[in-house]
Amino acid sequence: MRYYSTNGKAPLASLEKAVVKGLAEDRGLYMPERIERLPDSFFEHIQEMDFHQVACAVADAFFGEDIDKGKLHAIVRDTLSFDCPVAKVDDRIYALELFHGPTLAFKDVGARFMARLLAHFRSGEELNVLVATSGDTGSAVANGFLGVEGIHVYVLYPKGKVSPIQECQFTTLGRNITALEIDGVFDDCQALVKNAFMDPGLNAQMRLTSANSINVARFLPQSFYYFWGYAQMKRLGLADQLVICTPSGNFGNICAGLFAKRMGLPVKRFIAANNANSVFFDYLRTGIYDPRPSIQTIANAMDVGDPSNFARILDLYGHDHSAICSDISGTTYSDAQIGETIREVFGHTGYLCDPHGACGCRALYEGLVPGETGLFCETAHPAKFKDTVEGITGSPVVIPERLKAFMEGRVERTSLPRDYASFKEYLLNAAHLA
Numbered sequence: 001m002r003y004y005s006t007n008g009k010a011p012l013a014s015l016e017k018a019v020v021k022g023l024a025e026d027r028g029l030y031m032p033e034r035i036e037r038l039p040d041s042f043f044e045h046i047q048e049m050d051f052h053q054v055a056c057a058v059a060d061a062f063f064g065e066d067i068d069k070g071k072l073h074a075i076v077r078d079t080l081s082f083d084c085p086v087a088k089v090d091d092r093i094y095a096l097e098l099f100h101g102p103t104l105a106f107k108d109v110g111a112r113f114m115a116r117l118l119a120h121f122r123s124g125e126e127l128n129v130l131v132a133t134s135g136d137t138g139s140a141v142a143n144g145f146l147g148v149e150g151i152h153v154y155v156l157y158p159k160g161k162v163s164p165i166q167e168c169q170f171t172t173l174g175r176n177i178t179a180l181e182i183d184g185v186f187d188d189c190q191a192l193v194k195n196a197f198m199d200p201g202l203n204a205q206m207r208l209t210s211a212n213s214i215n216v217a218r219f220l221p222q223s224f225y226y227f228w229g230y231a232q233m234k235r236l237g238l239a240d241q242l243v244i245c246t247p248s249g250n251f252g253n254i255c256a257g258l259f260a261k262r263m264g265l266p267v268k269r270f271i272a273a274n275n276a277n278s279v280f281f282d283y284l285r286t287g288i289y290d291p292r293p294s295i296q297t298i299a300n301a302m303d304v305g306d307p308s309n310f311a312r313i314l315d316l317y318g319h320d321h322s323a324i325c326s327d328i329s330g331t332t333y334s335d336a337q338i339g340e341t342i343r344e345v346f347g348h349t350g351y352l353c354d355p356h357g358a359c360g361c362r363a364l365y366e367g368l369v370p371g372e373t374g375l376f377c378e379t380a381h382p383a384k385f386k387d388t389v390e391g392i393t394g395s396p397v398v399i400p401e402r403l404k405a406f407m408e409g410r411v412e413r414t415s416l417p418r419d420y421a422s423f424k425e426y427l428l429n430a431a432h433l434a
């Protein structure tokens, strides 16, 4: 399979190049040349399969030509060392729980897959992974790569804008993981990473790669759990008019769902749930894409003002606004609405949402029409946002053991201003020292 750039001005790339480079030469995002429709028989029997079997069928369609099947299936098995179960919230509303991995958020899936794919492709030289995070990406990527030989990870995060619990998941690891605290917002971190990739001088001295959700090795494997969510709903007899709602920030997660639909997954429609950062919601309404600085919210992993994967959605639908609107609708919620949802859903059903999942859950309560069943991605465990969630419900949140272990570690981080020159100088010195 070859990969093209959404900007259309870069040469086609192999899987290896797309994974190692992350971003195409023309700053576009890589897209697979073909999206294969899976056979009807697969969907007829999907409810009889387990997660590994479902994921392998999807992985074969994307990566089967480029990686030996045995190796690919081993990577899939290693990646999915935890389940993504469906949990009942209400009669017509179910949660696809994506937080059972090591860092308690859905990004574990893509990050673990990418780390294993990069290790598979790595040839000799030290590889440096640069990752900008608004909270959960950094921990998922850092943990996905922890201890992988020949790869060093730099995590850039906005100072004071990620929760202490999120922060400790990438600042306490040590070894091949370095945490960089940037004096700015998430978009500044993302701009630093993008500039580094585009800087020929820097690239001549260090081998750089991205692990943001723009990387095909992070974004595509997320489609595995959409199929698995569907399989579980079908087992329950609830998959006929299935609406899937994805709380969205950079739009990598929902984009993987849209790919799944293109592969034949019988989802009726998608909802992209936003917090107050409503750029995509406004695009659906007006047809105009107007990126702007991000606003800080209690669903902070979705505080994105210029979602990178918007380019992929446009490309997938041939830049046709009405085609996009026929598959996806949008919602936007204030912090007050998110809080109200966490409180009311917990009070009425006993199900505790995290602030991101709450956006998804609310969109289903508001948006389902008769006959439809809703499945929202519960993208993180509520304990990752303990103080916020406890402040809202007034009940203590139990912290899972794997999260406690991070909180007891020793924090190590380096502070940097947000200008590119300082960042470059830091990297060159770090590379020199390594």
Ligand SMILES: *Cc1c(COP(=O)(O)O)cnc(C)c1O
Pocket (backbone or CB within 6 Å): 105, 106, 107, 135, 136, 137, 213, 247, 248, 249, 250, 251, 252, 253, 254, 301, 302, 356, 357, 379, 380
């Ligand atoms: C990253 C993240 C999101 C947003 O996902 P995108 O793929 O960037 O749209 C939502 N919820 C949580 C908990 C996240 O960590």
